[in-house]
Amino acid sequence: MRLNQEQIEQFHTEGWLLLPELFTSEEVDLLRREALAIYSEQRPEVWREKDGAPRTAFAAHTYNEAFRLLGAHPRMIGPVEQLFGERVYMHQYKINAKSAFTGAVWQWHQDYGTWKRDDGMPEPRAMNISVFLDEVMPINGPLMLVPRSHNAGDLKASHDLETTSYPLWTLDEETVTRLVAEGGIVAPTGKAGSMLMFHGNLVHGSAGNITPYPRKIVYLTLNACSNYIRTPTRPEFIAHRDFRPIETVDDDSLVQLARAPRQAAE
């Protein structure tokens, strides 16, 4: 899949792009079912909130067929390769739960801040491209983005090991206030199956979810192959070391899997 000129311009100017309902309900129903099955497993890749509710499942493309196909899907890989002008590999893969009633905050941060400091990534030539597995609403902890903040470069950050179960390089209130005064805040919402991509330096975060509506989003972090990480400190299931370019699957591969449910469960 390729972005049109208007979409490319919006990405470069604002630092983010939403493509509503890019995946069909048949495709996304399969992914949602598989995500719930993964969260019910006890495995090191599934991290939990302090109260035990799932927070994120890492590296699902390595142990789940539906997420393997999503991780090599042309609707995900195509736009990022187009913007970087080179092949990409999978740096990180997360299915964030933001569970009903208990989903916790993601503090204000830039993704590249963590990729640089923890993984030794040379340049912000990686980005998150995500698919909503549930409807993302203004009320259930949508991702909040500070438009145009990707132009601010790599900002001073401090390592927060306390606020949640997930260590993160976070920004101070003064920096966020300054950038929000310039760019405002948007919270892209949409039906399940919508795709959101944003620049590695775009400032973002999300509030907790106290509603009965879960907000699952799956994030692929795709890194330009030439920008492979040099000094990783995190486990391999968080910051991958397989730097080979992703070979895409057929566009209808998720539909084929959804229509063969017995094989999917095996």
Ligand code: SIN
């Ligand atoms: C992230 O910033 O990596 C995730 C934030 C969220 O899912 O709300």
Ligand code: MN
């Ligand atoms: Mn992030």
